Amino acid sequence: MNRARLPQADVARLRDFGLRVLSRRGVLAADEEQAARASLGEMQAQAGGTELLAEGARLNRAQILLEGWAVHQRVLSDGRRQIFSFLLPGDIFGISARLNGEALCSAFALTSVVTAPLAMLDEALRRAPGSGCGRIVREALGLEESFLVNQVVRLGQQSAQERLINLLLEFYDRLAAVGLVEDDSFVLPFTQEVLSDAVGLSTVHTNRTLQQLRREHLIETHLNQTRLIDRKRLAEMADYRMVPCLETAAAPRDHANADMPL
Amino acid sequence: MNRARLPQADVARLRDFGLRVLSRRGVLAADEEQAARASLGEMQAQAGGTELLAEGARLNRAQILLEGWAVHQRVLSDGRRQIFSFLLPGDIFGISARLNGEALCSAFALTSVVTAPLAMLDEALRRAPGSGCGRIVREALGLEESFLVNQVVRLGQQSAQERLINLLLEFYDRLAAVGLVEDDSFVLPFTQEVLSDAVGLSTVHTNRTLQQLRREHLIETHLNQTRLIDRKRLAEMADYRMVPCLETAAAPRDHANADMPL
DNA sequence: CGGCATGTTGATGCTGATCAAGTTCTGTGG
DNA sequence: CCACAGAACTTGATCAGCATCAACATGCCG
Numbered sequence: 227m228n229r230a231r232l233p234q235a236d237v238a239r240l241r242d243f244g245l246r247v248l249s250r251r252g253v254l255a256a257d258e259e260q261a262a263r264a265s266l267g268e269m270q271a272q273a274g275g276t277e278l279l280a281e282g283a284r285l286n287r288a289q290i291l292l293e294g295w296a297v298h299q300r301v302l303s304d305g306r307r308q309i310f311s312f313l314l315p316g317d318i319f320g321i322s323a324r325l326n327g328e329a330l331c332s333a334f335a336l337t338s339v340v341t342a343p344l345a346m347l348d349e350a351l352r353r354a355p356g357s358g359c360g361r362i363v364r365e366a367l368g369l370e371e372s373f374l375v376n377q378v379v380r381l382g383q384q385s386a387q388e389r390l391i392n393l394l395l396e397f398y399d400r401l402a403a404v405g406l407v408e409d410d411s412f413v414l415p416f417t418q419e420v421l422s423d424a425v426g427l428s429t430v431h432t433n434r435t436l437q438q439l440r441r442e443h444l445i446e447t448h449l450n451q452t453r454l455i456d457r458k459r460l461a462e463m464a465d466y467r468m469v470p471c472l473e474t475a476a477a478p479r480d481h482a483n484a485d486m487p488l
Numbered sequence: 489m490n491r492a493r494l495p496q497a498d499v500a501r502l503r504d505f506g507l508r509v510l511s512r513r514g515v516l517a518a519d520e521e522q523a524a525r526a527s528l529g530e531m532q533a534q535a536g537g538t539e540l541l542a543e544g545a546r547l548n549r550a551q552i553l554l555e556g557w558a559v560h561q562r563v564l565s566d567g568r569r570q571i572f573s574f575l576l577p578g579d580i581f582g583i584s585a586r587l588n589g590e591a592l593c594s595a596f597a598l599t600s601v602v603t604a605p606l607a608m609l610d611e612a613l614r615r616a617p618g619s620g621c622g623r624i625v626r627e628a629l630g631l632e633e634s635f636l637v638n639q640v641v642r643l644g645q646q647s648a649q650e651r652l653i654n655l656l657l658e659f660y661d662r663l664a665a666v667g668l669v670e671d672d673s674f675v676l677p678f679t680q681e682v683l684s685d686a687v688g689l690s691t692v693h694t695n696r697t698l699q700q701l702r703r704e705h706l707i708e709t710h711l712n713q714t715r716l717i718d719r720k721r722l723a724e725m726a727d728y729r730m731v732p733c734l735e736t737a738a739a740p741r742d743h744a745n746a747d748m749p750l
Numbered sequence: 751c752g753g754c755a756t757g758t759t760g761a762t763g764c765t766g767a768t769c770a771a772g773t774t775c776t777g778t779g780g
Numbered sequence: 781c782c783a784c785a786g787a788a789c790t791t792g793a794t795c796a797g798c799a800t801c802a803a804c805a806t807g808c809c810g
Contacts, residue, residue, distance in 0.1 A: 308644045323585045323629035330637045367585035374636045375592045381643035382570045382688035426644035
């Protein structure tokens with residue numbers, strides 16, 4: 227899979243998606259939008275299972291995930307895998323507050339993905355922290371940190387049920403922020419094994435816990451579609467806190483105005 | 489406890505310690521060192537149990553911990569506490585890649601501590617990423633991220649024994665970097681309950697696991713002194729990886745010659 | 751259709767939590 | 781210096797949550 231294979235319609239749709247995400251936090255200056263358009267034009271498709279970024283690689287090429295799902299993960303010497311956080315459409319990765327720092331974990335595509343480089347963000351890290359790009363970079367770094375902190379709470383203090391609920395609620399809010407939630411439900415295009423490696427449980431126990439949630443009519447699943455039936459109750463059960471950065475982004479969304487095809 | 493009570497000899501010692509830590513990564517420009525001296529002059533003592541930084545507070549006042557231990561923690565609604573990371577002498581806290589972002593967790597003094605503001609770093613975040621201060625900021629942010637990532641691995645994938653070993657090794661390397669290790673041993677001035685809240689275990693189980701390690705002659709403890717007897721073996725047992733940033737701290741290298749073989 | 755990945759179920763056992771009762775350490779005031 | 785109280789640590793007993801192993805069912809894809 228590569229860029230040549232991407233239908234022109236997808237290219238246009240994904241470029242618009244990218245521009246929308248990048249300007250979510252404020253209007254871009256004219257030259258910034260110009261740079262963004264150029265960067266997005268270099269979008270590239272990659273198959274699921276690809277390592278998008280190797281652990282230890284230099285973090286000097288910011289990227290945006292335009293389509294598909296990926297994770298930040300680390301594989302221990304005996305084969306155990308820990309997933310740190312999920313990357314979903316609209317997420318920026320490959321940057322670090324440490325200039326040219328090494329990646330602490332690899333980025334791994336769960337599905338086929340489309341990514342685009344964002345050289346403008348690498349520039350922004352080096353200078354002009356006040357610009358629109360600077361804002362984007364800092365927001366991206368802040369989100370990553372938030373997700374990590376939430377992950378620590380899940381793994382350190384929560385039961386299997388709480389961990390899964392908490393993670394599903396995080397998916398909900400993040401997907402909602404990019405218009406990928408419809409009727410309280412969204413698509414999770416990966417296996418229970420992935421979920422298990424994220425929440426630190428065995429696949430068997432993840433499976434049973436999900437069944438339990440279905441039996442209690444807290445969630446519904448149908449193929450890859452997952453539906454959260456009573457988000458308020460779920461949030462209480464799992465002591466869920468919305469990521470501060472997402473609050474403003476997700477809040478008001480005019481459905482008629484959401485021109486994003488699902 | 490406040491600044492007035494700090495003996496003059498301590499003030500001088502801690503100021504020198506602070507200057508040494510701040511210039512670990514490279515020489516400071518003259519004006520930067522000047523600013524550092526001024527900042528360190530405002531050092532302040534606070535009692536153990538103090539909240540140094542509230543969750544949700546604006547992160548616009550960088551600080552350095554000159555003496556004592558603290559933690560980043562979050563308390564869940566039902567009283568469970570998760571410790572994310574430890575702050576030990578020489579550590580910088582109260583900054584974030586998000587300008588003026590909210591603290592995601594509180595900073596809490598485990599012992600009586602001495603801190604100093606570092607307004608120069610807040611400035612550096614806003615501009616001049618290339619300066620010596622910019623380097624310090626980015627290194628601090630990078631370290632925080634590293635510790636969080638390691639914490640996720642511990643909590644998500646490791647057994648009680650592995651978690652404790654791994655954390656102790658982290659303490660070793662971090663304390664060694666600021667000269668607080670002597671003869672493979674160091675002081676941990678806090679209770680097993682603190683350790684338990686960090687590694688996500690009950691105090692009883694933490695206690696038993698530590699005893700096990702002592703019985704196997706892997707560690708020794710005497711009062712608050714902890715001694716790691718066979719670090720190589722311990723590192724293998726717990727799949728420990730040294731934080732990349734700390735490696736170079738032990739053996740400083742010229743940034744331009746980063747490819748130089750060791 | 752066959753083969754493989756994924757999901758599901760049951761049986762069993764270990765890791766670590768919880769509860770309760772000491773014991774040792776530490777700091778305090780007499 | 782001792783007496784005392786509270787905190788920290790230790791120990792034992794019991795139990796629950798989750799892992800593991802094994803078998804089977806289901807879905808997917810060539």
